[in-house]
Amino acid sequence: MTVPPSDALLNRLKAMVGPSGWTDDPEILAPRLVEWRDRWSGATPLMLSPATTGETAAIVRFCAAEGLALTVQGGNTGLVGGQIPQGEILLSTRRMRAIRDVDPVDDVLVAEAGVTLAEVQAAAAEAGRRFPLSLASEGTATLGGVVSTNAGGVAVLRFGSARDLVLGLEAVLPNGEVWGGLRRLRKDNTGYDLKGLLSGAEGTLGVITAASVKLFPRPAGRAVAMVALEGPDAALDLLSRARRNADAGLEAFELMARQGIEFALRNIPGQRDPLSGAPPWRVLLEIASPDPAGAGHLMETLLSEASEAGVIGEAVIAASESQAAALWSLRENQSAAQKPEGATWKHDISVPVSQVPRFLREASGAMAAFAPGCRISAFGHVGDGNIHFDVLRPEGGDNAAHLARRAEGQARVHDIAIALGGSVSAEHGLGVMKADEARRQKDPAEIALLTTIRSALDPGRILNPRVLF
Ligand SMILES: Cc1cc2nc3c(=O)[nH]c(=O)nc-3n(C[C@H](O)[C@H](O)[C@H](O)COP(=O)(O)OP(=O)(O)OC[C@H]3O[C@@H](n4cnc5c(N)ncnc54)[C@H](O)[C@@H]3O)c2cc1C
Known part of the structure; x- marks a missing residue:
């Protein structure tokens, strides 16, 4: 059971981090209390920004002893x-920003939680290596955040x-103890x-x-292409051809529906459609190779075979880094x-890859019946069976009316994914948004096990008390 913090307790926390390690200034706090989609806004009496693991441990130990909750x-x-x-008190990792080591022999990078994903990638590149996790939010998302959410990406x-x-x-564990598990081993078979x-x-x-984290060689060759397709079944056909031809060199395989492309062309300055005729579906794919010419050769062979077999329509292969960036930007x-x-x-959502076309057919049909006139922007990492299936209000429709039906609409889409053996959260996590939905997907024994683990580690539920089960 957590308690609201008194001024006396807040003052003791402030003393642990010193003047540059805390703020209660509403102007500084404001951007940290809203999120990117403007869906949640929050409140906090204090933001603590410890600069070290030791300071973090002192804060968590104190909060555990006093029953104070932290987000x-x-x-x-x-x-x-x-x-x-x-x-809750806000605990920010923004001052833990050191890259502690980059070791190209062990192929390991060690960095603190507040380093951004883009900075991790840059530090790896400087050492001639590669950290491959990549998200559209990588300029701001932190290493601690991407690990804590088990982020996916492209x-x-x-x-x-x-x-x-x-x-x-x-x-720092919920009792304030530090677990020093910064191992660098590829094999370590010593228990949980x-x-x-x-x-x-x-x-x-x-x-x-x-x-x-693991580092990898930087590929010498890279080929990026965008191809037109009639539908998700053709995308799966192209995916299996790409796997066969490029094997592990296939790095990304992203499906996009026409609706989302129209939104991008209309609303994002500088976007241009490289494909003519507004195809109903398209795939963006990337192949990498250890030799400079290999990826381009593999891509050309793949696309010409797929075209001859009638699997794809128009195809564009990026001829330069800037063209590749323009394709990725869409x-x-x-x-x-x-x-x-x-x-x-x-x-x-995610479903087994083979079920992606069925999911898209059933979910689109269900939404057309449930919310006539809605606009569906479906896109995502189809090679992982992960689709971002977004249902927008009808053109010129009323936002409030659409949002009023959100829970029911989402439950219908989730039901379809669950029935196909899928998940209600492929990569974003559950947070405060989806725990109830995830309960429907999971075995009761699994939920019991998860809550048992949590209460064993954090009996006072002081860390992120509203998150997960
Ligand atoms: C434009 C855009 C594109 C995105 N694309 C993708 C995508 O392709 N794939 C994907 O998976 N996600 C994507 N995301 C979601 C988001 O970027 C990821 O979830 C990311 O991992 C969050 O990192 P963060 O540092 O911003 O964490 P935050 O948003 O600050 O926190 C996220 C969660 O992690 C916890 N947390 C953060 N840091 C720590 C820590 N050090 N220790 C313990 N817990 C911590 C928080 O309490 C919270 O529960 C996208 C988001 C945006 C805005």
């Missing part, structure tokens, strides 16, 4: 509301999600996988203060392009 925040790009406090097909890239963690447990725990089992702006179009019901 942990990294870059505040999370999409399920977990990082927005509702009266290269999961080849490298896995954040959890798959973590070799070790340093974390604690780093795996904390990855994706969304800040409920510990505050991650640093992580050691994909990365799919979410941002929806904002000016009004209220949206967002979904981040």
Whole structure:
């Protein structure tokens, strides 16, 4: 049971971090109390920004002893509301920003929680290596945040999600103890996988203060293409051809529906459609190779075979880095392009890859019947079975009326994903938004196990008390 903090307790917390480690200035706090989609806004009596693991441990130990709740925040790009406090003390990782080591022989990078994903990628590149996790939010999302949410992104097909890239963690546990698990081992078969447990725990089992992550060789060759398709069945056909031809070199395979492209062309300055004739569906794919010419050769062979087999229509292969960036920009702006179009019901579902076409057919049909005139922007990492299936209000429709039906609409979409053996959260996590929906997907024994683990580690529920189960 947590309690509201008194001024005396707040003053003791302020003393632990010194004058540059706390604020209650409403102007500084304001952007940290709203999230990217403007769906949640919050409140906090105090933001603490410890600069070290030791300071973080002192704060958490004190809060555990006094029964004070904390909400942990990294870059505040999370999409399920977990990082927005509702009266809890806000614990920000923004001052834990050191890259502690980049080791190209062990192929490991060790960095503190508040380093942004883009900075991690840049530090790896400077050492001639690569950290492959990549998200549209990478300029702001932090290493601690991406590990805590087990973020996915555009290269999961080849490298896995954040959890798959973590070799070790340093974390402050809910009792204030520091777990120094910053290992660098590829093989360590010594019991429970604690780093795996904390990855994706969304800040409920510990505050991650640093992580050691895997690095990879930088590919010498890269080919990016966008192709027109009639539908998701053709996309799966192209996916299996791409896997066969490019094997592990296939890094990204992103499906987009026409509606989302129209939004991007209309609402994002500088966007241009490289394909003519507004195809109903398209795929953006990227192939990498260890030799400079290999990726281009593989892409050309793949697309010419797929074209001859009638699987794809028009295809464009980027001839330069700037053309590749322009193709990626259409994909990365799919979410941002929806904002000016009004209220949206967002979904981040996954199903077995083979079930993607069926999911899209059934969910589109269900939404057309449930919300006539709604506009569906479906896009995502189809190679991972992960679709962002977003249902926007009808053109010129009323935002409030659309939002009033959100819960019911979302439940219908989630039901379809669950019936196909899927998940209600493929990569964004549950946060404060989806725990109830996830209960429908999970076995009761699994929920019981998850809550048992949490209460064993955090009996007072002081860390992110409103997040998860
Ligand atoms: C434009 C855009 C595109 C995105 N694209 C993707 C995508 O492709 N794939 C994807 O998976 N996500 C995506 N996201 C979601 C988001 O970027 C990720 O969830 C990211 O991992 C959050 O990192 P953050 O540092 O901003 O964390 P925050 O938003 O600050 O926090 C997210 C959660 O992690 C917890 N947390 C943060 N830091 C720590 C820590 N050090 N220790 C313990 N708990 C912590 C918070 O309490 C909260 O529950 C996108 C978001 C935006 C805005």
